[in-house]
Amino acid sequence: MRDLLRPYKIELRLAVVLALICIALAVAAPQFATLPNLTSLLNNSAVNLIWAVGLLVVLIAGGIDISFAVASSVVQYIAAKLLISVGGGNWLLGFLFCGSLGILLGLLNAWLIHGFRIISIVVTIATFNAFFGLLMFFSGGRNIYNLPDWWTARIFIFEYENAQGIWSELTLSVAVMIGCVVATWALIQRSNIGRQLYAFGDNPEGARRAGVNIAVMQGVAFGWMGLMAGIAGLCQVNIVKEVVPNALYGRELEVLAAVVLGGARLGGGKGTILGCILGVMFVAITQNGLNLLGVSPFAFQMIIGAAILIAISTSNIDLSLRPRRKEARS
Secondary structure, three states: OHHHHHHHHHHHHHHHHHHHHHHHHHHHOHHHHOHHHHHHHHHHHHHHHHHHHHHHHHHHOOOOOOOHHHHHHHHHHHHHHHHHHOOOOOHHHHHHHHHHHHHHHHHHHHHHHHHHOOOHHHHHHHHHHHHHHHHHHHHOOOOEOOOOHHHHOOOEEEEEEOOOOOEEEEEHHHHHHHHHHHHHHHHHHOOHHHHHHHHHHHOHHHHHHOOOOHHHHHHHHHHHHHHHHHHHHHHHHHHHOOEOOOOOOOOHHHHHHHHHHOOOOOOOOOOOHHHHHHHHHHHHHHHHHHHHHOOOHHHHHHHHHHHHHHHHHHOOOOOOHHHHHHHHHO
């Protein structure tokens, strides 16, 4: 049993910590464990989790991307302008256009990384600034409000009204998030490409010698991240009912923190969907709990920073080594 659970030691550790935090918050802030708060927590975490599963694929492949949040903003703005000009469109057209444009932005990162042999963090810092600068230049920082009705109309996949008249609702973004999680799981766990991504991230030179196409792996990883960025941008507009050019700016580090906290290794070759989900929920629940308790938002940054440091520093510790050493001595 221990051998079966060993590959998931980080996920198990994080799950236990998350359960303890939830119990403590339920006692300290009774409104935390209510259905309205829990559904609100899922709605608010949907976009972050869509980004997170895309970033997970990039980290597994040994890369890093911090431009995805700004890429989502670029997709939002271009999609709004185009869809308005063609008469409004619909959800199918929105997914196709936003997903395709996101893939193109992701492939641009992959082309720069592979073509010029530049490390991914340098390239994505450059594209982060380039995308945001171009977006603010062409948009003038102005919001877009006159969006098609289908894009701003709320679609609920779950609704419940309690005795006090308070509604608990799950929106379309949660359904889209579930679809993205399942699709990413299938990519990395049930496909040959997924196995190649892990091999490439763990040992790029060894994977290359084994016949893995490096350019294709980088294209898949950053293209998938771009696809998730495009879909997340589409969902974000449905949530806030407007296009705000700088609304998503700065959220990339929060998502990166969550994915690393969930066990994804910055050096590549390691990471699971379960860990990714737990990492995002840890960040979301911690922030929600601190807000309910009236704690300063600066405390949230300190807690997340400390949690990431602990997660990274203990990820390679194997507690099972101690008994073996004792047995060897005896």
